Amino acid sequence: VSWFASTTIAIQSKASNQALGITYFLNTKTKKLTKILGEKPGLSTLPSPKGAMLALSESASGQPKLSILNVNSGEFLGSTLNTLAEKCVWTSDEELLFCAVPKNLLFSDYPDSWYRGEIIFNDEIWSINVNSGETKLLKSASNENLVDAEDLFLSEKNDTLFLTNRLNSRLMVFDLKESL
Numbered sequence: 001v002s003w004f005a006s007t008t009i010a011i012q013s014k015a016s017n018q019a020l021g022i023t024y025f026l027n028t029k030t031k032k033l034t035k036i037l038g039e040k041p042g043l044s045t046l047p048s049p050k051g052a053m054l055a056l057s058e059s060a061s062g063q064p065k066l067s068i069l070n071v072n073s074g075e076f077l078g079s080t081l082n083t084l085a086e087k088c089v090w091t092s093d094e095e096l097l098f099c100a101v102p103k104n105l106l107f108s109d110y111p112d113s114w115y116r117g118e119i120i121f122n123d124e125i126w127s128i129n130v131n132s133g134e135t136k137l138l139k140s141a142s143n144e145n146l147v148d149a150e151d152l153f154l155s156e157k158n159d160t161l162f163l164t165n166r167l168n169s170r171l172m173v174f175d176l177k178e179s180l
Helices: none
Strands: 002-005 008-012 020-027 033-041 044-047 055-062 062-071 076-078 089-091 095-103 124-130 135-139 147-153 159-167 171-176
Touching: 002 044, 008 044, 020 044, 020 055, 033 055, 044 089, 055 089, 055 095, 089 147, 095 147
Parallel strands: none
Antiparallel strands: 002 008, 008 020, 020 033, 044 055, 055 062, 062 076, 089 095, 095 124, 124 135, 147 159, 159 171
């Protein structure tokens, strides 16, 4: 469950490679439940702040495939990045999506193997421009200081990225000013 807008809650099934996932939006004013997406293995979603866009990952051929759905038009913006939707964060204007993307991704039963801690990622930080589809590497992965990012969030001005390194539970901060 994710309460992302003042009157809208996203409800999704628990992501698993072994099950077809589904995502609904619940309007708290009208009590209307709308199916947004479904029937995808390993489905994990991240709604944008206003709900116009939905980052989603699904299991495909042993890899988590990331894409973006324009909720209003139903159009998909494909992505060449292989990561989980929960390793991403939207800017408040919904124009950019920042994601932690594993540098070397093994074939496995995603997202299950990552949830169980059987797989450890060494993430790089990427941005996706939703309007142009352009992806940009912002921070390379280091073999000495592994980062398996989770719980990403942005500063109010969208110029600083915060995340928790799953490997040691430390908060990490990345200045995005020169990258934007």
